[in-house]
C-alpha cells in the first residue's frame with residue numbers, strides 16, 4: 001500500500017498520456033520481408049526501416065567479447081568495416097558505435113563545448129537533441145530547412161560553430177538543403193554535421209548518402225549514421241577527419257563506457273555492405289514510385305521525395321483510428337504522435353522497402369482507397 005502511494009505520480013503521468021491519446025504500448029510481432037505477423041494476423045509491412053531489403057545474410061554467431069572496444073572488445077572486423085565506410089563517405093576514418101543514437105550522443109558531446117554555438121534544425125531527431133543538451137554549448141534551433149533563418153542565427157557569437165542537420169528527415173522524408181548549408185558553413189567557418197540515418201545506402205551514387213546526392217561529401221566534416229536502417233543490420237557509426245575520430249575515441253562517453261557491439265554483427269554489416277546493394281536500391285526506387293503514384297491518384301497529399309512517406313492526419317485520436325483501420329484491413333503503418341512529431345501533426349509514417357512486391361503495393365493501395373473514403377470523403 002505504501003509503495004502504491006509512493007508511485008502515484010507514475011499512475012498520474014500514464015493517465016495523462018492516455019487522456020491525450022499519446023500512450024504507447026508494445027506490440028509483439030515477427031517481421032519477415034514484406035509481411036509482419038501480429039497476433040497471428042499477417043499484415044503488409046509499411047513501417048520497416050530495412051529499406052533495401054537485402055536478402056538474409058548468413059554469418060556465424062561467435063562468443064561475445066563482453067568488453068568495451070578500448071579494453072578487449074575490438075577485433076579486425078571493426079577495422080575492416082570502418083575503413084570501408086570511411087572510403088564510402090570520402091572521409092579519412094570511421095568509428096563504429098553500438099547504435100546510431102549513441103553515435104550522435106558520443107560524437108556531438110565530444111566535440112562541442114562551453115563557448116561554442118550549435119545550430120540545429122528544428123526537426124532533428126531526438127538523439128541529436130539529447131546530444132546537444134550534453135554539451136555546454138549554446139544551442140540555437142533554426143526553422144526547418146530555412147536557410148535565411150540559419151544565416152541569421154549563425155551571426156550569434158560562438159568560439160566554434162556547428163551546423164547539425166539530418167540528411168533525410170526521419171518523420172517527413174524531405175531532404176536537407178545540404179548544398180546551401182555547406183555554402184553557408186564555408187562562409188562562416190562552421191563545422192558541418194549530418195545525421196544521415198535515413199539517406200545512407202539509399203540516396204546518392206552507390207548509396208553514398210545525402211551529401212553525395214548533392215555532390216558535397218567532402219564538405220561534410222562529420223557524417224553520422226545507423227547500420228540499422230538502409231543496410232538492415234545493427235549498429236551506428238561516424239566518418240570524419242582523422243583527428244575528429246581520434247577525439248571521439250578519447251572523449252565519447254557512449255563509446256568508451258559501454259560494451260562493444262558483438263563483432264559478428266560487425267561482420268554481418270560488412271557482408272551486407274558488400275552485397276548487391278544496387279539491385280535492391282533500384283527495387284526500392286521502383287516501389288517508392290509505384291506507391292507514391294497510387295496514393296496521389298487516390299487523393300492523398302504526398303510531398304516527400306523519398307521512401308519515407310508521411311500521411312499527415314493532425315489530430316492524435318484520428319491518427320490512431322486511421323492506423324487501426326489499416327491494421328484491421330491488413331496493412332501495418334504505425335501512427336506517429338507527439339513527442340516524435342509536434343503536437344497536432346500526428347501522421348501515418350509509411351516507409352517503403354525493396355521487400356514489397358508490386359502485388360503487395362496494389363493490395364495496400366486497395367486498403368488506402370477504402371481508408372480515404374472512410375476518413376476523408
Ligand SMILES: Cc1ncc(COP(=O)(O)O)c(C=O)c1O
Nearest residue numbers: 099100101125170197226228235
Ligand atoms: C535520424 C536518426 N538518427 C539516429 C537514429 C538512431 O539510430 P539507431 O536506431 O541506430 O540507434 C535514428 C533512429 O530512429 C534516426 O531516425
